[in-house]
Amino acid sequence: xxxxxxxxxxxxxxxxxxxxxxxxxxxxxxxxxxxxxxxxxxxxxxxxxxxxxxxxxxxxxxxxxxxxxxxxxxxxxxxxxxxx
Numbered sequence: 001x002x003x004x005x006x007x008x009x010x011x012x013x014x015x016x017x018x019x020x021x022x023x024x025x026x027x028x029x030x031x032x033x034x035x036x037x038x039x040x041x042x043x044x045x046x047x048x049x050x051x052x053x054x055x056x057x058x059x060x061x062x063x064x065x066x067x068x069x070x071x072x073x074x075x076x077x078x079x080x081x082x083x084x
Contacts, residue, residue: 006071010064017051017059023067025060032074037062040069 001009009031014021025048029037040062041048047066052058062070 001071001075003068006068010067014064015061017061020063022061022063025062028062028067028070032067032070033077036070036073036077039073040066044069 010023011021013023013027013031015024016022025037028040044063044066047063047069048060049063050058050060
């Protein structure tokens with residue numbers, strides 16, 4: 001996925017949380033992979049968080065930077081698979 005496509009996917013799936021556009025974790029996983037999202041959550045400082053509303057629950061989300069890191073991870077995995 002190139003930058004333009006990643007940007008489009010982020011914008012299409014973004015939601016507003018506290019004044020910032022973010023992408024829900026479950027959608028980021030669908031667009032990349034669970035491993036890609038886990039990698040991004042570990043490596044991007046302040047790129048992953050949650051917003052809770054009491055008894056209803058908490059929505060986990062990624063920032064745009066964190067989502068781009070997940071896309072990068074997935075791109076590398078897919079490219080390496082092609083080289084095998």
